[in-house]
Amino acid sequence: MKVEVGPHHIFSLSQKARNNLIFLDEQTIVFPSGNNCALYNIHQGWTKFIPGLMLYTQEQQGIKALAISPDRRYLAVSERGVQATVSIYDLQTEQCTISQVLMLNGYGILEFVCMAFSADSKYLLCQSGGPNWNLFYWDWEKDEVIAVVNTTKVGIVTQVSFNPVDHTQICVSGKYVFKIFQLVNDCLKKIRTLNIDIKSHGNIKYHAWLPGDSIVLSTEKGKLLLLKDGELHNLRSSSERQMEKSDPSSTAAPPxxxxxxxxxxxxxCGSTLGEVCLYEKTEYNGYMKAAEIRIPQDACSNEPQEVIEMYLSPSEETLAISTRQGQIYHVNLASVEISQSKQANYLFHLLHLGSITGLSVCSSKTLFATCSKDNSVCIWNYKTNSLELHKEFPEKPNCISLHPNGLSIVVGFSTKVCLMNLLVDEFHTVQEFDMHDCSECVFNHDGNMFAAVTNNLISVINIRTGKVVKLNGQISKVQSVKWCKNDHHLVSCGMDGSINEWNAVTGVCKSKNKTSCSYTDVVISDSSESIISVGGFIIREVASRDMAYTAIAMTHSGQAVFVGTAAGTVRVMQYPLQEERSWTEHQAHSGPITKMFVTPDDQYLVTASGDGSLLMWSIADQNGCKLSMVKETCFIEEVLCSKAFLEKKDQSILEVQSQMELQKEELECKLNQTQVDYEKVQxxxxQQIEALKDQIQMLHNEKEEQKVSQEKALAEMRENHAIELKHQSNSFENDMFKVFSVQAEMRQDYEQSLRNQEDNHFHTTMDMKRAYEQLLQQQQDKVHFYEEKLKELQENVDSKFKDSLLQNSQKLQAEKETNKTLQDEKQHMEKQIWRLKGEIQDQCLEISQLKATVEEINVKNKETIEDLQQKMKKQEEELCRERKKVINLKTLVRRMKADINDCSSFVNQPHHLRKNFIRLHKSYIEEADVRLRVMAGVVQQQTRQRAQLQGTVASLAQNQAVEPKTQQADCCKSLKQQTEVLQEVKNSKEMQNSTAELDEICLRYKQELQAEREICSQLKYEMNLLEKQMVQFWKIKGEIQDQNLEINMIKEKVQSLYDQHKNAKKFQKVNKEQTKTVQEQETHLQDIVEMHEKGKKQNKAALTSIKNQLNELIEEKKLFLKKLEAEVKINNKNQQTINELKEKLKVKEKELCTERQRVRNGSLLLDKIKADIQTCSDFLGQPGMLKANFTKLYRNYIKDAERRVVPIEDKNLLDRTRVSRTTKINARVSAARAPPKTERCPVTLPQLPSTRSRRPDKDFLKTIDTFTRKL
Incomplete structure (x- = not known):
């Protein structure tokens, strides 16, 4: 019948997951544990599981973040793996089916660190981890990524969220990052970056949206900030107050x-101080702390627990809190008095924080015990899923075993082993055993004895008699110990692959089975007394191809075997085991399973993991029914308690009874007194009611009287108001009559004053007219006088104008002749420039060809360097392999000598000598032959690889020898004079063979440089001529400018005369004729001046263009020469690098030859020792001959070898020192010097091109520098 398992209950919380605590409804919370999401009902106590989607691998994995939609229907789960996935579950279905699986291809994302749903539950934000930190805006129903943005490059994102009223606006916060993005046209654009003083506030890590688009922010320094309308407001938090109280010199992290x-x-908001503060909105749009909730301190460290997540129930009556220590708390916010400080309670029970190291079950009670690296021991009830007892110890417990009756427990620590009784409310230590580093302990079935493991020693202790039996003989560390059903034997498995069966009474090893597998756990079948062990990738003969086994358990009925793996999964195998690979696998934990067991009634399987999670599985057959038991299990309910506990309990009962009597009497007195007080108050x-009735009647009467008096007063006020209104209207009419009369008098006075002002104005105007006519007569007389004087000046100007016109005509004629001369010289110079330009272009073409050749040589040099570096790397790898062989041979020889030395102590005892020599022969002759046959294939493969490497190096040598010849032939055909020069300089073989050719090349190059110098000197001479002509040209230009100034002055004078003649009436005709003559002359002069200016501009432009062309050509040549110089330097540097690499390769070859020689020497010594041992084995039946031959063997390889080994090692050390010194000396010599030959060198290096002498390159560079300076 097939056996199946299913998750039943879990005792852990994944504290590293983001949003690891969520309220589904008022009674159900969701939290991640292991590789599952658990739905736990607070009131009914049942648990429902949502298994993870990620396939298990040996790599790091697990749930990284949770997110629930605002309508609480969908749950998003982010899982880490080879490729990050987000699974979205529909929580309203009974099985919580998967609605969508989101994956990204091509991004290389391993995990999403935080997520958030939009307010309408349609969109999902997923923030990937480092180093990319990409934010994905997802329409998850369509599996479509709407937008992607990089949130940060240097920071760490801790939270993302949607604006509750606008799904296009999102907020991102974390270390060194706080940004707000807006979705515009399927693109996330940053709309706000908050500039915060990090020194004073710290990094913004978490945030929350509040009504009105405001955001509350928390910083690393414990400050609360409110972002509202783009402005920051400081909210004082409890962490900030604690920082002010703390010592500034303290090194602890600030809250x-x-x-x-x-x-x-x-x-x-929750803090690292272990408290949660509730802030409520005030009337003035601010927030004030309304309540404070405190979390209990950590029992291990006595320090506050850090709050990592909070969540409110839908009605906001319950607040659930998770801490960094992996605990879950809750507090009822609707409880009566939520005061300024309220203590939070555990949601269900205390949980383990560290990895669970020990697990044990009781056969008489429904209890099991666990111990963890958090220094705690817990006793659990697997029927009620509750915690019975818990205790923290000062040191870490390594193992634990529960007594079959459930009343005692054994705990192994690093310094001792403690036997404790389980009392009602505490652990009571009964006895301590002095055993160090106890890694495993287990009670036998009747509870009289327990076995404790210390490294490779097993101690069996009888707790009734105190007798201790030590089981020696296990070579390596013992991993697991199990008792047989009859308690007379126990079975152990070790890391060396041995499984031993021991007699627990005598301490003798009954049987031993050794394999090559490192076992981690063992189990004994109750039904068939067969032994099953797991370890590595093998469970007995059933192999696992993908992951290692770590723990094993078996049902008491013998129907199935449960195996835990390193990836945290549970495999169910039907028993007896099948040859084929047939099992069912279930997802359980995110870490390796460390321990597992089956309850005595075969109803539950309990697994513990390295991630601190504890998971209970229900066991059933394929029809869902319980397994049939071989023997029905009856559980007891008795518990232990001390006499002091009972006395204290009786005393407390008596005290409570006496208090009840006192409270009854006090209650009766209070009731009587209350009755009396009630009657008095009644x-x-x-009496007060009767008095109030009389008072009401009096007030009613007073009200009626006041009403009548008020009506009379109102009538009188109306009559008085009418009389006063009539009187005021009469007085207003009298005042208006007086105002009209005064206004008429004022109008008459104003008209009279206007008439007087008009008379005065007429007389004043007539006086001013007479004075103006007198002044006009005087001005006309002056004009007549100036006209006569102007006529005289006109005659003088005409005579001077004719003289200056004659002089200008003569100067213009001379200037025309000068311009003609300049034009002829200009044409001659242009012809010379075109000729020089052609020559320079030819030289530039040759230089560019030289540059291309140099670049080709540099590329080949770089390829040669890379080949040498690869060869260098291969030589180093082979050298490491040879050194490892030397070390292994030395170790083997040392072990053989040690064993021979041990055997030498039995030379006088033939029987023991023969026994130990047989063991020596078996260890180093028979088993060594098997290992040598296995390694033969590896040695052959290394030999083939070595031969292939030598062939590759030889082919490279041939290619390097052929390439320079082909390159030289091609360059000689394609390049001319300067190309041949550079090829001869760069060709390393010609430079190595002959120095005379170098001198000839340098001489030829100097001659060409001398020719270029002559060309440059000729260009300088022509430039000097041009400069002289330019000086003359500028002189002529200056004279023309002076003439232009004189002409301008004449033009001004003519213009002034023209104006004067135009204004004078008497000389109109004369002025017209003179003006016409002057204009004609002026036009003629202007034409002449413009013609000269055009000629000057043309000459100037031509000279400027000529000068620019010459400068450009010279600069181009300078640039080509500089580039050529740089290429030559690079080539020299490459040649030097090649020589250095060749020297290093030779050194490595020497070292490799040395190591190979050492391997051969070690192999010869080893073969010789084996041959001598084989010779001695022929005399096993002859004790005398065996003793003589063994004595000879001992003398040859132990006594005499100690005197011979030291000189050999010293010699090898001197050889290596001499080789290293030779390497350093050869590295300093010139690259052209031939390196010394080495002996026994298996690889022939190719002769690569190198520069033998540096002198030609230096002369070449010096010549180029001189030529550049002259240019």
């Missing part, structure tokens, strides 16, 4: 806020 959660009235209230 800060680690979680923020918004709700309808405000927001809640009587006083009746």
């Amino acid at each position: 800060h806020i680690t979680a923020i959660r918004a709700f309808s009235k405000g927001f809640a 009587e006083s209230f009746l």
Whole structure:
């Protein structure tokens, strides 16, 4: 019948996952544990599991983040793996089916660190981890990525969220990052970056959206900031107050806020101080702390627990809190008095924080025990899923075993082993055993003895008699110990692959089975007494191809075997085991399974993991029914308690009874007193009621009287108001009559003053007219006088104008002749420039060809360097392999000598000598032959690889020898004078063979440089001529400018005369004729001046263009020469690098030859020792001959070898020192010097091109520098 398992309950929380605590409804919370998501009902206590989607591998994996939609229907789970996945589950279905699986191809993302749903649950934000930190905006129903943006390059993102009222606006916060993005046209654009003083505030890590588009922010330094309308407001937090109280010289990390959660009235924030503060909105749009909730301190460190997540129930009546220590708390916010400080309680029970190291079950009770690296031991009830006992110890417990009756427990520590009784409310230590580093302990079936493991020693201790039996003989560390059903034998498995069966009474090893597998756990079948062990990738003969086994358990009925793996999965195998690979695998934990067991009634399987999670599985057959037991299990309910506990309990009962009697008497007195007080109060209230009735009647009468008096007063006020209004209207009419009369008098006075002002104005105007006519007569007389004087000046100007016109005509004629001369010289110079330009272009073409050749040589040099570096790397790898062989041979020889030395102590005892020599022969002759046959294939493969490498090196040598010849032939055909020169300089073989050719090349190159110098000197001479002509040209230009100034002055004078003649009436005709003559002359002069200016501009432009062309050609030649110089330097540097690499390769070859010689020497010594041992084995039946031959063997390889080994090692050390010194000396010599030959060198290096002498290159560079300076 097939056996199946299913998850039943889990005792852990994944504290590293983001948003690891969520309220599904008022009764159900969701949290990640192992590789599952658990749905736990707070009131009913049942658990429902959502298994992870990620396939198990040996790599790091697990749930990284959770997110729930605002309508609480969909749950998004992010899992880490080879490729990050996001699974979205529909929580309203019974099985929580998967609605969508989101994956990204091509991005190389391993995990999503945080997620968030939009308000309408349609969109999902997924923030990937480093180093890319990409934010994905997902339409998850369509599996479509709408937008992607990089949120940060240097920071760490801790939270992303949607704006609750606008799904296009999102917020991102974390270390060194706080950004707000807007979705515009399927693109996320940053709309706001908050500039915060990090020194004073710290990094913004968490945030929450509040009503009105405001955001509350928390910083690393414990500050709360409110971002509203683009402005920051500081909110004083408890962490900030704690920082002010703390010692500034303290090295501890400052307290800060680690979680923020918004709700309808405000927001809640949790800190590293182990407290949660509730802030509510005030009337003035601010927030004030309304309550404070404290988390209990950590029992291990006595320090506050850091809050990492908070979540409110849908009605906001319950607040659930998770801490960094992996605990879950809750507090009822709707409880009566939520005061300024309220203590939070555990949601269900305490949980383990560290890896679980020990697990044990009781056969008489429904209890099992666990111990963890968090220094705690817990006793659990697997029927009620509750925690019975818990205790923290000062040191870490390594193992644990529960007594079959459930009343005692054995705990192994690093310094001792403690036997404790389980009392009602505590652990009571009964006895301590002095055993160090106990890694495994286990009670036998009747509980009289327990076995404790210390490294490779097993101690069996009888707790009734105190007798200790030590089981020696296990070579390596013992991994697991199990008792047989009869308690007379126990079975152990070790890391060396041995499985031993021991007699627990005598301490004798009954049987031994050794394999090559390192076992980690063993189990004994109750039904068939067969032994099953697991370890590595093998469970007995059933192999696992993908992951290692770490733990094993078996049902007591013998129907199935459960195996835990390193990836955290549980495999169910039907028993007896099948040859084919047939099992069912279930997802369980995110870390390796360390321990597992089956309860005595075969109802539950319990697995513990390295991630601190503890998972219970229900066991059933394929029809869902319980397994049939061989023997029905009856559980007991008795518990232990001390006498002091009972006395204390009786005393407390008596105290409580006496207190009850006192409280009853006090209650009766209080009831009587309350009755009396009630009657008194009732009587006083009746009297007050009668008095109040009389008072009401009096007030009613007073009200009627006041009403009548008020009506009379109102009538009188109306009559008085009418009389006063009539009187005021009469007085207003009298005042208006007086105002009209005064206005008429003022109008008459104003008209009279206007008439007087008009008379005065007429007389003043007539006086001013007479004075102006007198002044006009005087001005006309002056004009007549100036006209006569102007006529005289006109005659003088005409005579001077004719003289200057004659002089200008003569100067213009001379200038025309000068211009003609300049034009002829210009044409001659242009012809010379074109000729020089052609020559320079030819030289530039040759230089560019030289440059291309140099670049080709540099490329080949680089390829040669890379080949040499690869060869260098291969030589180093082979050298490491040879050195490892030397070390292995030395180790083997040392072990053989040690064993021979041990055997030498039995020379006088033939029987023991023969026994030990047989063991020596078996270890180093028979088993060594098997290993040598296995290694033969490896040695042959290395030999083939070595031969292939030598062939490759030889082919490279041939290619390097052929390439320079082909390159030289091609260059000689394609290049001319300067190309041949550079090829001869760069060709390493010609430079190595002959120095005379170098001198000839340098002489030829100097001659060409001398020719270029002559060309440059001729260009300089022509440039000097041009400069002289330019000086003359500028002189002529200056004279023309002076003439232009004189002409301008004449033009001004003519213009002034023209104006004067134009204004004078008497000389109109004369002025017209003179003006016409002057204009004609002026036009003629202007034409002449413009003609000369055009000629000057043309000459100037031609000279400028000529000068620019010459400068460009010279600069181009300078640039080509500089590039050529740089290429030559690079080539020299490459040649030097090639020589250095060749020297290093030769050194490595020497070292490799040395190591190979050492390997051969070691192999010869080893073969010789084996041959001598084989010779001695022929005399096993002859004790005398065996003793003589063994004595000879001992003398040859132990006594005499100690005197011979030291000189050999010293000689090898001197050889290596001499080789290293030779290498350093050869590295300093010139690259042209031939390196010394080495002996026994298996690889022939190719002769690569190198520069033998540096002198030609230096002369070449010096010549180029001189030529450049002259240019």
